Amino acid sequence: MSYAERKQMSSNRTAAIVVVAVIHLALGYALVTGLAYNVIKQAAEDLKTFDVEEEPPPPEEPPPPEEQPQTPPPPQVAAPPPLVRTPMMESPIVATPNPPPFVPTPIARPAPPAPPAPPPVRRVEPKSATGDVRNLFSADDYPDAALDAGAEGTSQARLDIGSDGRVTNCSITRSAGNRALDQATCSVLRRRARFTPARDTAGNATSGSYTTPPIRWQVTE
Secondary structure: OHHHHHHHHHHHHHHHHHHHHHHHHHHHHHHHHHHHHHHHHHHHHHHOOOOOOOOOOOOOOOOOOOOOOOOOOOOOOOOOOOOOOOOOOOOOOOOOHHHHHHOOOOOOOOOOOOOOOOOOOOOOEEEOEEEEOOOOOOHHOOOHHHHOOOOEEEEEEEEEEEEOOEEEEEEEEEEOHHHHHHHHHHHHHHHOOOOOEEEOOOOOEOEEEEEOEEEEEEOOO
């Protein structure tokens, strides 16, 4: 094979390869565009459009009526009364003396009523304690010591009397000359003497004093 034939075969082969490549490109393009068209067409068929009915908006509330400014009625213009001119008469000027200053006079208030007078106190003449002690003594009251000694005598005592009429104290003002006889005198008076108590000027019982009559101690056979 000559060089020219090899060169021609090489160029024919190259041309065939180019033609095959162009055919493949054309087929690939046709295949790709056809498939894309079918996909788009299928998607368009699947996508069904529908109209969405929107709910009508709620009716708008009518705006409140505008407050009409109240215009006061125009003032009524009254015609002024006719001007009447009166003759001016000059009044005589009389000078009056200034009045004396006012001096307030105090109002005398009535005196408060006097308190009621206390009831009169009934005055009673005071009384001393009274009683009788002569019958309080007996032979059994003679002290044994005085009997053994044969002592005799006369005793006299001053008694303090309480408001209840009882003897509260006894003091010998005249001794019988024997201590046992004087002690027996006060002992009997404290135990047995009862008195009407003294009275004050209001008539109430009070303490007082009483002087006994002479009490004779004598041994009898």
